[in-house]
Amino acid sequence: MQSELELNLETRTDYTFKYNKNLGRHGWLRLTPAYSVKLVKEIIKKDCANGSHILDPFAGTSTTGLVSAELGYDSSLFDINPFLVWLGNTKCKNFSEDDLSNLLEEVNEAIENVALEEPSWVPPIYNIQRWWHDETLQVLSSMRAQLSIRFLEPGNNYCHNLVWIAFSRLIIETSSAAFNHTSMSFKEDLISYEFNHIKNLFKEILNHIISSCRTNLSGTAEVHLKDSRDLSALELSVDTVITSPPYPNRMSYIRELRPYMYWAKFLNNANDASVLDWSAIGGTWGTATSNLKTWKPLNDNLPPVLYTACEMIKNSEDKNASLMSLYVHKYFDDMYEHIKNLKPILKSGAKLNYIIGNSSFYGIFVHSDLILSQIFTSLGYENVSVDIIRKRNTKKGLLEFNVRACYA
Ligand SMILES: C[S@@+](CC[C@H](N)C(=O)[O-])C[C@H]1O[C@@H](n2cnc3c(N)ncnc32)[C@H](O)[C@@H]1O
Known part of the structure; x- marks a missing residue:
């Protein structure tokens, strides 16, 4: 039986990546676990x-950085995946009209030369x-070869990066990847x-x-390649944290982005x-599992x-139960490291928002909202509370929460 609370909750796609599809830069490339522009805007309005x-x-795809910059706020972002750092920094830059028009001309010329x-x-x-x-692959490979003669490979030339972002979109549009599940399939x-x-x-494209x-963006966003469990030696003074860490649900970002x-x-x-994947929190792909x-x-x-949930999972009958x-x-040991090491870069009174989902293993629920709240409290954060945002899918009990806290 579903609880009354769950029956009243909706899946609210306006609080997911689906809402961002047609919103300019937000729709460039998709990552299923991206959260929605609407959600970030609501939090900024409340907390900033x-x-x-x-x-x-x-x-991730720098939704927070882009929304903040659109609303005139400055932000700093970290990710452990260099591709996402590259994407985010390009997404959050301002470009001159001259540079954009020249780029368009050059690309059109390059494309006409593709043999x-x-x-x-x-x-x-x-x-x-x-x-x-095979035939599509031949075209893509010929195009890439021609583009790489004219444009620098993905790097710090933000204008040229736009070409590679368009190419990234092209390879997905012409592939057999299907996005009608929680992660990618074929x-x-x-x-x-x-x-x-x-x-x-x-x-x-x-x-x-x-x-x-x-x-033009009126705020700035800088995305840094950084492991959020180790934030030592950072010169930063933060008022508001708005984030969605990986969920403990075995989703692999590398698998999705490969x-x-x-x-x-x-x-x-x-x-x-x-x-x-092993270096990412919640990483679960390839050798990560045996590690x-x-x-x-x-x-x-x-x-x-x-500890109780882990014990129950371990004692269930599945062959992978111990793993x-x-x-x-x-996952929670890593999140604990992150939340502990975050303190030196927070201003007193800083407000924190962690959008997180719960999960279930062999019918045993991992109550991420509760565990994360208790981690915040045990590390001395104050005013810890949980807002339920939405029901994640039809599977009973899978919800998304905003775990809120304040750094005293
Ligand atoms: C749920 S996604 C964030 C999605 C983002 N809110 C968006 O709208 O696209 C979580 C991100 O955390 C990153 N990540 C995982 N472990 C990390 C770590 N130790 N340090 C920094 N980033 C990490 C992953 O690479 C992934 O991009």
């Missing part, structure tokens, strides 16, 4: 005074034939797109990206992907409700 400095320690060649380079993605039809059929269709699609860059990351050369092999077997916690004072118990334990 004029001149507040905003922090998002788990930037269909045998693929010179294709990314070393496992089972690439599952992603793109469509049944591979489609072979014609050369001209792909060229026109690319131009259309670039036009869309360039026109969204014509709106087509972009391989094509943009942020990933070169499966081993790099595994190492990056868990030898993992030891850094803290022995986490909330008792966590899943360790997975959940490590």
Whole structure:
């Protein structure tokens, strides 16, 4: 039986990434766990005074940074994934009209010069034939080769980066990736797109990206490559934290982002992907799973409700029960490190918002909202409270919360 509270809750897609699709820069590239512009705006309205400095320690696609900059606030963001740091910094820059018009002209010229060649380079993605039809792959590879003659590879040239963001969008639009689940899956059929269709699609995407860059941002957002568990030696003074860390639900950001990351050369092999996933909180892909077997916690004072949940998961009958118990334990041990090490960069009175989901393993609920609240309290934060935001999907009991706290 569903509780009355749950029956009244809705899935509220206006509080998910779906809301951002048609909102200019926010819609450039999708990441399923991105949260909604609307939610961030509501929190800023509630928690930020004029001149507040905003922090998002788990930037993802930099929704927080972009919304803050659109509303005239300055912000700092961290992420452990270099592709997302690159994307976020490009997304939150201002561009001059001259630079944008020149870029458009240069790209159109470059695209007209693309000749269909045998693929010179294709990314070393496992089972690439599952992603793109051979003929589509040939066009994409020829286009990439031509673009890389004219434009610097993804890096610090923000104007050139727009070309690579358009190309990233192109590879997804022409792939068999399907986004009708909570994470990415594959469509049944591979489609072979014609050369001209792909060229026109690319131009259309670039036009869309360039026109969204014509709106100037009045605040600034800087995204840094940083592990949010280790924030030592940072010169920062934060008024408001607005963030959505990974959830303890075994979702892998690297798995979801790998087509972009391989094509943009942020990933070169499966081993790099595994190492990056293991370094992320909640990482669960490739060798991350076997690394868990030898993992030891850094803290022995986490909330008792966590230890109880881990024990129950461990004692369930599934063959992976011990591993899943360790997975959940490590997730909260990592979050504890983050929340503890965050303090030196918070101003007194800083307000914190952590958007987080609960999860369930073999029917045993991991009450992330409760565990996180207790971590905040045990670390001396004040006014800890939980707002329920929405029901995540049809699976009973899976909700999303805003865990709020104040740094005294
Ligand atoms: C749920 S996503 C954030 C989504 C974001 N709110 C958005 O709108 O796109 C969580 C992010 O945390 C990052 N992350 C995981 N572990 C991290 C760590 N130790 N330090 C910094 N970032 C980390 C992941 O790479 C991922 O981008």
